[in-house]
Amino acid sequence: MGFYHDDVILMTTFPDAAPAGWMFYVKPFNWHVYLLLGCCLLLMTVVLSIMDITFVRENARCPLTGEKKTGLAFIASWTWKAFEALFGGLIGRAVAHEAVSRSGRVLLWAWMLMCLVTVAAYTGKLTSNSVVTKQPVPFNSLSELVQRTDYRWGLAKGTLEEHTFATSNLSDYRQYYERAERTGEEPVSELLAGNFVQVTSAAFYRVQKQVNCRMAVVKERLYQDTFAIHLQKDSPYTALFNQVLARATEQGLLDYLKREWFPQESSCQDNETRVMPVSVELVKTAFIIAALGVLAAAVVLILERLIKGGITL
Incomplete structure (x- = not known):
């Protein structure tokens, strides 16, 4: 008997909202x-x-x-x-x-x-x-993702997700599997690098969202995983385990354990706005313009002197 269900999702990060440099x-x-x-x-x-x-x-x-x-x-x-x-x-x-x-x-x-x-x-x-609003993920489903060339994606090696995609007959799943990079089960660094998508569980997303608000999830849920206790075929304990799990579910014990030990919803707000800090990278364009202005003024000064014959070279 299954005692917990969790969504398998496409996890990524919010794209940068502010244009860089000039x-x-x-x-x-x-x-x-x-x-x-x-x-x-x-x-x-x-x-x-x-x-x-x-x-x-x-x-x-x-x-x-x-x-x-x-x-x-x-x-x-x-x-x-x-x-x-x-x-x-x-x-x-x-x-x-x-x-x-x-x-x-x-x-x-x-x-x-x-x-x-x-x-x-x-x-x-x-x-x-300068007031940055988090930009939405630029695709909403797996079919939209596999059509893009500006994103990379991954599958954790040796996981049930990799097996599901490898054996699926759906064209979108096959395209994803063929172009997917093989990663560890927690590819945090790849996700934070940007323009990367990972097939993973919703539980992993909730854990990472508590640490980093850049984490985002694609709108489409791929399928549901069922968690259960596996016993040998025809085991005499199967009926006992099913009875105990059913009673724990009816009494709300499993929901209590989930609230107590599972990661809860993050306090991050996906529509959060903030004032963008002014960095050297951002204002260097203004200094470049000033330097070009000084250079242009020097050229004009030299031309004026040459025209008037007031400079000796």
């Missing part, structure tokens, strides 16, 4: 948004430059400095000022350039208003991304 700063917007912002920046630069250059030429001199300017250097200078003002607003920087034409000022105000909304949306999304 992707953390790119994720807030879809790539279409970045493309649209880049196109708008270039278009607005051209339009603002044309407005201000036309206004200065019509008035024969710059209303800010009182100087008359013409030629390619004049056009390049005003184009750069327009780009600097528009790009500065896009990254939340105060605009130093003031448009000289009324139409240019209106255009600049509209751009700053758009930048205000865009920067607020980006900042809010970046903040929300």
Whole structure:
């Protein structure tokens, strides 16, 4: 007579939720948004430059400095000022350039208003991304698992689970068995390494869940194992054991022993949220951007000196 039943399950770990490295700063917007912002920046630069250059030429001199300017250097200078003002607003920087034409000022105000909304949306999304919600396991059944190539899986050597999969006629079981790695009965290190699945008992999962909240179970239960006391065939003690086990079940003794000695449900919450700690790996992208900015500034400085003939190499 069976005295205990336990599910055989697919055990894995929750996938990482937060993007690593520079992707953390790119994720807030879809790539279409970045493309649209880049196109708008270039278009607005051209339009603002044309407005201000036309206004200065019509008035024969710059209303800010009182100087008359013409030629390619004049056009390049005003184009750069327009780009600097528009790009500065896009990254939340105060605009130093003031448009000289009324139409240019209106255009600049509209751009700053758009930048205000865009920067607020980006900042809010970046903040929300730092609050990590555990991601669900990306498959719900054995049939979905065997179709994936980004996961490995295992079977404990010499166990009943290995024998069941080896002798099964089900195609999903056969695919799992043929590609499965042979592991020990408690492959904790393989599971914690990520992207690994193990066929095991629900009892093993409950034990490990008490230690590590990263442990997860796939929604589908494969089958049930029955635990029983095995005696010799036609043993005279079979009826006695069945009678005692039946009485212990009716009186609730087996349930009491299970509550007393078996691992209970973990206190982990699968939908738990937490604030992601800021690590060096995460913020190194910001330092790389700063270093590239210093390099770009040095290149611009050298080009300015070379153009003006003020540097000797």
